[in-house]
Amino acid sequence: MCGIVGFTGMQEAAPILLDGLKKLEYRGYDSAGIAVMSGKTISVNKVRGRIANLCEKTKDGTSVPGPTGIGHTRWATHGAPTEENAHPHLSNDGRFAVVHNGIIENYLTLREELLRDGYQFQSETDTEVIVHLLELYYKGNVRDALLKTANRLRGSYALGVICSDEPGKIYAVREASPLILGVGIGENYFASDVTALVSHTRNVIYLDDGEFAELSGMSIRIFDCSGTEIRKKTTRILWDVQAAEKGGYEHFMLKEIMEQPGAVRAAIAPRIKNGKVIFEELGAFLPALPDIRKIIITACGSAYYAGCAGRYALEQLCGIPVEVELASELRYLNPLVDGHTLLIVISQSGETADTIAALKECKSRGAKTLAIVNVVGSTVAKLADCTVYTWAGPEIAVATTKGYTTQIAVLYLLAICFADHLNRLGKDEAAMLDTLQALPRRIQQAIDMNPAIPELAKKYHENHAFFFIGRNTDYAVALEGSLKMKEISYLHAEAYAAGELKHGTIALIDEHQPVIALCCNPFIMEKTLSNIVEVKSRGAEVLALTFRDNQKILPVADDLLFIPKVDALFSAVIEIVPLQLLAYYVAKENGCDIDKPKNLAKSVTVE
Numbered sequence: 001m002c003g004i005v006g007f008t009g010m011q012e013a014a015p016i017l018l019d020g021l022k023k024l025e026y027r028g029y030d031s032a033g034i035a036v037m038s039g040k041t042i043s044v045n046k047v048r049g050r051i052a053n054l055c056e057k058t059k060d061g062t063s064v065p066g067p068t069g070i071g072h073t074r075w076a077t078h079g080a081p082t083e084e085n086a087h088p089h090l091s092n093d094g095r096f097a098v099v100h101n102g103i104i105e106n107y108l109t110l111r112e113e114l115l116r117d118g119y120q121f122q123s124e125t126d127t128e129v130i131v132h133l134l135e136l137y138y139k140g141n142v143r144d145a146l147l148k149t150a151n152r153l154r155g156s157y158a159l160g161v162i163c164s165d166e167p168g169k170i171y172a173v174r175e176a177s178p179l180i181l182g183v184g185i186g187e188n189y190f191a192s193d194v195t196a197l198v199s200h201t202r203n204v205i206y207l208d209d210g211e212f213a214e215l216s217g218m219s220i221r222i223f224d225c226s227g228t229e230i231r232k233k234t235t236r237i238l239w240d241v242q243a244a245e246k247g248g249y250e251h252f253m254l255k256e257i258m259e260q261p262g263a264v265r266a267a268i269a270p271r272i273k274n275g276k277v278i279f280e281e282l283g284a285f286l287p288a289l290p291d292i293r294k295i296i297i298t299a300c301g302s303a304y305y306a307g308c309a310g311r312y313a314l315e316q317l318c319g320i321p322v323e324v325e326l327a328s329e330l331r332y333l334n335p336l337v338d339g340h341t342l343l344i345v346i347s348q349s350g351e352t353a354d355t356i357a358a359l360k361e362c363k364s365r366g367a368k369t370l371a372i373v374n375v376v377g378s379t380v381a382k383l384a385d386c387t388v389y390t391w392a393g394p395e396i397a398v399a400t401t402k403g404y405t406t407q408i409a410v411l412y413l414l415a416i417c418f419a420d421h422l423n424r425l426g427k428d429e430a431a432m433l434d435t436l437q438a439l440p441r442r443i444q445q446a447i448d449m450n451p452a453i454p455e456l457a458k459k460y461h462e463n464h465a466f467f468f469i470g471r472n473t474d475y476a477v478a479l480e481g482s483l484k485m486k487e488i489s490y491l492h493a494e495a496y497a498a499g500e501l502k503h504g505t506i507a508l509i510d511e512h513q514p515v516i517a518l519c520c521n522p523f524i525m526e527k528t529l530s531n532i533v534e535v536k537s538r539g540a541e542v543l544a545l546t547f548r549d550n551q552k553i554l555p556v557a558d559d560l561l562f563i564p565k566v567d568a569l570f571s572a573v574i575e576i577v578p579l580q581l582l583a584y585y586v587a588k589e590n591g592c593d594i595d596k597p598k599n600l601a602k603s604v605t606v607e
């Protein structure tokens with residue numbers, strides 16, 4: 001995701017801001033910028049691409065003197081990665097500069113309102129509404145303007161703000177996006193991530209949601225959302241710098257697993273408005289939907305498995321047949337597609353060679369094409385007729401986690417949006433939207449409910465092979481669960497549709513092959529339970545994944561993983577989380593290089 005830094009003190013701000021931004025590079029970004037205040041003058045410098053370009057543009061910061069400033073690395077969400085869209089953004093009167101992490105969900109409404117009020121927009125970002133609101137509400141008191149502005153914003157934001165009327169001051173505001181104050185001697189800092197702070201100070205204050213801070217070189221004042229001053233404790237950071245880059249987690253993969261509640265929220269929340277799923281991106285496509293006779297989902301690796309998991313909701317809610325095809329197969333299949341086919345292409349990177357080829361092949365045959373992509377401006381995003389972003393933020397571990405869950409979340413949203421457009425939802429829509437909006441919370445519960453996973457990994461890590469079984473939606477998740485296990489632990493893991501066991505695989509089952517049984521779909525529960533009994537009677541140990549109050553599983557499972565109860569049509573996004581953690585801890589027990597598994601690449605750009 002994006003990164004934020006802020007500095008005020010006696011030293012030159014720009015080199016410190018640039019250094020802080022470099023420390024945030026690992027998070028991934030595609031443009032960067034700084035705003036430095038000298039006296040009452042604010043100078044903004046922004047670049048597309050690397051921090052190195054910003055260093056070159058500002059002569060390592062020496063061309064922008066001044067002791068106060070804010071900086072930002074942007075990972076494009078709303079609007080392409082251009083210089084105009086890079087932060088900081090300036091108010092029309094030049095008085096305020098703002099950097100922002102997060103997503104302003106109601107930015108379109110605010111933008112229209114501000115345009116009506118005569119404010120000029122220089123960018124396509126959601127962020128720019130903030131700086132114009134500050135100008136609108138500013139009547140000589142920055143704190144008041146910040147409070148009034150924050151009151152109008154819906155979504156998640158960490159903000160860094162400077163105002164030319166207050167030289168030497170920087171402001172920080174936090175709502176559902178991390179922001180940490182760094183306490184120095186005669187100088188103070190803020191950053192979205194301790195990484196940018198630890199080389200300057202190890203004394204930090206963590207802002208909580210709804211709080212904001214006013215920093216000068218000599219003081220830090222913190223206020224709650226009503227504007228009342230509050231006191232907060234200072235914490236001493238003991239991590240080394242490398243650990244801090246991972247936010248204190250030992251591996252990026254674990255960090256990214258833990259980021260999933262926030263990532264899925266960012267994918268879902270801005271798209272639900274007034275009891276409807278709204279995709280601004282699909283405006284031109286939706287009128288053609290009633291003519292669609294078949295949907296093909298295509299992708300590679302985990303993105304393909306996300307398609308397998310999301311197809312159930314799409315097919316059942318829309319009543320349109322859905323096929324899920326591996327892109328490497330589809331491209332050579334001489335696919336039978338035409339203008340009545342919708343091809344949904346899924347890709348985290350947007351650069352996977354087979355996925356691009358399958359997209360081109362189907363497009364050339366007349367299929368309508370829709371891409372679900374994480375990386376803004378990537379090849380798949382550019383080639384498809386329309387693109388829906390997952391907004392998962394940069395994923396650094398090779399084995400995808402939040403990339404995969406946000407892809408499924410978007411497929412759920414598309415299923416509801418399409419079904420609504422086809423008049424197939426009726427009164428069920430509100431309940432479904434409630435379920436979707438609760439998914440981030442449920443993911444967090446799935447993490448919290450399974451503290452025993454590291455212990456289970458100790459029990460199971462010496463096995464050489466695992467079988468993952470399940471039916472229907474559980475089977476789709478089993479596919480990704482087994483892929484996670486083999487990718488990072490190098491243990492053989494195979495997913496089987498539980499009903500297929502008798503057609504061969506059961507010959508392999510004995511006491512040395514633990515079976516991970518997914519049992520989260522009540523519709524098919526009894527059948528899976530019979531399959532579990534079958535493998536148990538052949539000596540297999542069974543680790544069952546199920547919802548917490550499922551008593552039926554107790555007599556047949558040796559060990560349990562839990563999820564909170566969720567409508568099975570939308571549960572894949574929750575079910576996978578304990579399996580990601582299991583794969584992670586098994587790989588850790590086996591001493592594997594978790595973030596960079598051998599022979600694998602994050603983005604497979606060759607056939």
Ligand code: G6P
Pocket residue numbers: 300301302303304346347348349350351352355398399400600601602603604
């Ligand atoms: C590689 C990655 C996987 C990913 C797959 C498809 O194999 O290691 O994590 O699922 O490519 O990548 P994409 O970027 O198209 O989603």
